[in-house]
Amino acid sequence: MSDDFGAVLDAVGPRLRELRRRRGVTLTALSETTGIAISTLSRLESGQRKPGLELLLPLARAYQLPIEELIGAPADLDPRVYPQPFTHNGMTVVPLNRTPGGLQAFKHILPAGLADGRAAEPRSHEGYHWLYVLRGRLRVVLGDKDFVLGEGEVAEFDTHLPHWFGNADEHSVEFLSIFGPQGERVHIKASYRPDGAPPR
Known part of the structure; x- marks a missing residue:
């Protein structure tokens, strides 16, 4: 040592x-x-x-x-992040930061055909989500909306709203996401309230 x-x-x-x-x-x-x-x-x-x-x-x-x-490690430590990809439900997820808690950044890769024959299964949880499509076309089911994001398009939403992602066609999709705890957002916007109350 x-x-x-x-x-x-x-x-x-x-x-x-x-x-x-x-x-x-x-x-x-x-x-x-x-x-x-x-x-x-x-x-x-x-x-x-x-x-x-x-x-x-x-x-x-x-x-x-x-x-x-x-x-209190020395300030000259290597600042580079060395991602450790993992697979979740057939999707490759690459963590892009190493800060525990707070905002978390990921790259997601959905291989071609991953969503073929799969029914959307929207889920909700605590948090706030921002995503950006790098390549391909991403199908997003958000509440009662079902739409497609193309390359360069961005979406953000409160994850209390049931949501699901999948391939929009037979090609693979790559997108970036930033996920934060409830109240910690990339942008300040009115949010969905599951109890029907006005946005805070």
């Missing part, structure tokens, strides 16, 4: 304690948010527990900070 890296690790505990106190968060509240035992958090802050990813990831999500900022 290099001296610089060791120094970063040694400073993590006091840094986490100072961050928690500055945010006005108790160990009990932080434990409830992260699922980490109070005793473990206390030992981590006192330097008696080494900071591993299994602890740093939930803490980074709770504080909505990149891990390197959370631990």
Whole structure:
């Protein structure tokens, strides 16, 4: 282990304690948010527990900070993101950022024929979604609307509204998406309210 890296690790505990106190968060509240035992958090802050990813990831999500900022890593760290693609329902998803919590950016690749013979199955959940079509034609079912986005077109919507994506034709589709928690949006716009109340 290099001296610089060791120094970063040694400073993590006091840094986490100072961050928690500055945010006005108790160990009990932080434990409830992260699922980490109070005793473990206390030992981590006192330097008696080494900071591993299994602890740093939930803490980074709770504080909505990149891990390197959370631990005070040197500013000259490589800023490049090295995506780790995964497959979900036949679609390849490529994460494009590494910041836990907050806005999340992805590239989606729907292979040719993925939606052939599939009925749309719209689903809703917490959050707000923005998407941009890079290549191909994307069929979007949004509430009672069914439409197609072409290359260069953009859509954004509250994900409380049931939605579904698929190929609009026999070709593959690639699109970018930014997904954020409810209330954290790329643009400020009136939003769909599922209870029929006026937009906030």
